[in-house]
Amino acid sequence: MRLLTKNHFYALIAAGIALCSFDAARAEESAHAVKLYNTYCVQCHGINRDGNGINSASMAVKPRDHTDTKAMGDTPDETLFKAIKGGGLAVGKSILMPKWEGVLNDDEVKELVTYLRVVSKTTPK
DSSP states (O other), X not given: OOOOOHHHHHHHHHHHHHHHHHHHHHHHHHHHHHHHHHHHTHXXXXXXXXXXXXXXXXXXXXXXXXXXXXXXXXXOHHHHHHHHHHOGGXXXXXXXXXXXXXXXXXXXXXXXXXXXXXXXXXXXX
16 A cells, blocks of 8 residues: 655645636636526526526517527537627527627627536537
């Protein structure tokens, strides 16, 4: 049986601290993305992220269900980014999806794309 040296022990502690810091940064970014979604998206896409927001009942085109793993998994990140930034028309979809360019910066749009991957249980494409 091999024992950890003092240097190995300190290296493990340092790695643990770094990992916790990374997770804290990711949690903070995720919390910001949730806040953005709740502010700008929930009215149409719903609190359950399923396309059944308060505005959806009066819309001719139903908003996308962000919990739909198949549909979201088939959509590239670039398309999601363009849809958020430039609106539905930027990706050949509904005019009812507004463009958030000028409201959200590119980093915030990227945060939302990452958050949509979490909501839909899909991986980046």
